[in-house]
Amino acid sequence: MSLLEVRDLTISFGSKKVVDCISFTLEKGARIGLIGESGSGKSMTSLAIMGLLPDTATISGSITFEGQELIGLSDREHSRLRGNRIGMVFQEPLTALNPLMRIGKQIAGPLMIHKGSSLKEGLKKALELCTKVGLPDPDRILRAYPHQLSGGQRQRIGLAIALACEPALLIADEPTTALDVTVQREVLNLINALVDKEGSSLIFVTHDLPVVSAMTENVAVMQLGKIVENASVASLFHEPAHEYSRRLISAARLAEDSFSGKGGQL
């Protein structure tokens, strides 16, 4: 049985379809990248898996996770999976964290909710998690508020929260778009290492082709709500089947060539 199976998923707002009949499966421990531009429906897909779509959305099709159908699940039932079996890292680490709560409590939160830990146990585990995500001086960090940390540190905290309950699936939605290039590299390496170590599956949502190619073995290319191509990274770059994939690849290649001096100047 696959860990996650998305079948004919359609999400619409009123008469506007933002996700149009998409299907993909994800095996235990496997990784898939969802790539697309704004309006492609990639973020809506990940929110649907998390059960975080706005009330105004209508959703049809099927999402099965660990054999359980997620569509039609009450918010209460869904929240038992969120932060527990499924963890999520968001694009903007500052807004994804509660500005008025110390970091320690925010990491301990999911452990207290899902694992019934006490605050003390939660904070102890939070300390371990901080070390795990490579934060120096974890004692100080646990007592800090989000605004006292740098963007890269906040994203590491976001990762620590997402991984606190050892989820079977991690969804990372543009996790490095708001970060500097040098920090992006570190956070990507960290996600890579942790997902490997924990053996969880990964859905990596991004608009950035070079980034996704370094993170996952399979890529689903999304355009206007549809998956236009679902292939392994190697075959996607070697022989892209869809016109849109070809355009994305040539844009990325152009940028790389111009940087390395092969592309020439405009």
Added chain:
Amino acid sequence: MSQLVLEAKNLSRTYKLAKGASGSGRALRHALIDMNMKINSGDRVGIVGESGSGKTTLVRLLLGLDTPTSGSVEFKGQALIAGKMPWLRKEVQIVFQDPRSSLDPRMKISEIIREPLVCLNIQEDHNARIDEVLDSVGLDRAMRDRYPHELSGGQRQRVAIARALAPRPTVLIADEPVSALDVLVRDQILELIAALTNSLGITLILVSHDLSVIARLCDRVIVMKDGVVVESGNTRQVFDAPAHEFTRALITAIPRLPESR
């Protein structure tokens, strides 16, 4: 042959941070430290750096929208002072990063482009000029009566470019002009900026964190870190053989496509 247009002399900018953060009175943040820079007419200069490198502060100072703590910026030998400076606005214009926020949502496209023409008292038929710049950025004249939210990201950035070009500036500052745009739109906007600055002979100052953007458009690059210039020179030379450790770190951090690894 090429004339000196913009010059930064020992330019520094220090901000006072809010009280109490560190407990001991007001902390200072040195956003820009003793910077010197010369830009000649027709130059295409890239400024690269990460967040907190001082590039945004530099842009504001070059536009005369902020006052330096010490040092000065001179445009053709004339020092910038804080204030309206219409003479400078006619010469130096800017395109901001995110066209979703740099265009007033309650203004029609024509009003947005008209703003500098009116404010700078440009003696020219404004309507004709608006049509002209819309043509040159590749937008349909029928866009005049639309509002920003009716346009795509790329179209909006074209409007922002049209607004900047309307008063016929000699220097264009582009502050991360494509990083808020979709990947496939980026090339079009970069090509547009390159084509327009070339054909109109406009000096280009391009600020970006993206080295490939700088490589595509600029002859010269200035690498900044923590308010200081760490390296500058010919773009190809700097990128092919970076002298400073930070430049090397920037280059190795760029995610690569599979084949080139």
Added chain:
Amino acid sequence: MRKAMKGNVSLIAGSIMVSITFALLILSFIWTPYDPLAVNPEDSFAGVSMRHILGADKIGRDILSQIIVGSRVTLFVAALAVTVAMTLGVSAGILIAVASRRYQSPMIYAVNIALAFPAALLAIILAAVYGASTITAVTAIGLATAAAVAQVTRRTAHGILASDYVLAAHASGASTWRIIRKHVMPNLRASLLIQASAAVSVSVLAESSLSYLGLGTPPPAPSWGRMLAGSQQYLFVNPLLAIWPGIAIVIVVLGFNLVGDGVREVFDPTLRRSDS
């Protein structure tokens, strides 16, 4: 606007209540069942009947007629007070937002002090000096509400002034005055609309309280607040006397509040869906 109304319960319900109020106001100039001031001793405390639809008070004045005519004072005072509050509040708010940092904090303190000053206290002082009248009530309510308007306006204007499009306007050579006129005011409109409707509610409530305390429009002009005050001593004998003006006040206050909420829903981008 029709599109905005669709599915917006607050806006629909609020609009209905506000419409009822204005219908009463218009009606008061055309027709009332009786002269609202006509004393009729044999109808003293008349109950709800065909003769007096909402009953009559101690001296036999028709309640329905009083309610209808009472809408005039309430809405007149509210309209004037809101005009005063919005004019003063918005100008002060924008002025503070564009002022240089050195002058900003003393002005913000001044607004906070004004904010702490209740309308009733101001009304008592004014009434003591000039005698209670419609004008003193309007002034007191207007000034007290202006402080709240100024504070919200300052915050919103501050956000607009920090936006990229204002920076772009500076780079285009726009003057401060032009930025206020062309950028700040149009983008403030939604917030002002919400504030104005909230200010109407607050003003209606304040007017009723002041009339109740005898600090508003003097008798004999009927007013809802004074009707409440008059009914107080018969509260256990004849509770309906207090309930009718109470309902009238609730409808106006709730109506304008709901309209304000509805407008917020229409304008607030965070309540709308964003792309992807």
